[in-house]
Amino acid sequence: MAQEHSPLEQFEIHPIIDLSFAGVDASFTNSSLFMVLVVGLLTLFTISATRGSALVPGRGQAMLEMAYEFIAAMVRDNAGRDAKPFFPFVFTLFMFVLGSNVMGMIPGSFTVTSHIAVTFALAALVFVGVTLLGFIKNGAKFLKLFAPSGVPLALLPLIILIELVSYMSRPISLSVRLFANMLAGHIMLKVFAGFVISLGSLGAIGVAAAVMPFALNVVLTGLEFLVAFLQAYVFAILTCVYLHDALHPEH
């Protein structure tokens, strides 16, 4: 029984509606369905939570205000006060990543952020946006980011090369971190759940032994919720750090 279901099955993409534009496969897949679902639910949540806008907030409003204050403080502390116009962007990014991570914790659902195609698209958006912003705000002065002050002239070409590669590695580390954490966590949950099934079919001793992976799975589920939040937090905070670099390249 256990052999028929691979722990990787949960990451398979199935087209729901076949579409193609100019020879490019643009089918509406289960991944797209869950992205639409996440965005829809988040929109519904924010609109319904702010509709009353009571002085003494209810549950939903208190939750949303907490998220708002959390991201507002993050943008202020990590990107600087002049980064305020980018708060909506960081907030949207954080809510989408957190929403998809938490949505993936529902058994039988699809984790959008466990695919590098999705996380790299988000990271590339941040990377291209921040680079353009740096050049628009600072012009050629943005290139100072690659040449730290106080470096001997002889070492400068090497340092610039290293800084350039370091800058290019940003979207890779940003996207790989999120995708690898979600992928590894969900595989781990499935593998231990598989142990429970295969041990349980071995009779009384097997059932007694199956308690261990089951208990571990309970603990891992809690850990996965922590990871879901932590990875969304890391994604948002790194976006703030990059925004800071684009606005103040001299530091």
Next chain:
Amino acid sequence: MSDQQQDRDTDPDDRLDALGRRLHGLDRTARASQSAQREPAPMGRALQLGVDIAAGVGVGAFIGLMLDRLLATGPWLMIVFLFVGFAAGVRNVIRRASEFGVEDEAKNLDIGDEN
């Protein structure tokens, strides 16, 4: 004269300012205890650093391969850029680690202020 009457006599702006100061103080203590809880575990930090160094090496190797293909210079540029990528990865890690250091320092200062 009771306390309330005194409140009524003073300028509303002054009272608002005093309230603002008190709220600010409460906010700071709340945030100090919150940031202590929110701090990622040491293992989480270490894993993040691993991704940083791997990304540097990977990007370096990729740039080297592409340049090699463009200039037909054998494996040499890939080897050079592998080392440059490694250096960039180390640079990433140093930058991140120094951010951690600054965070810890800021927290210590904050707690010191409260006393």
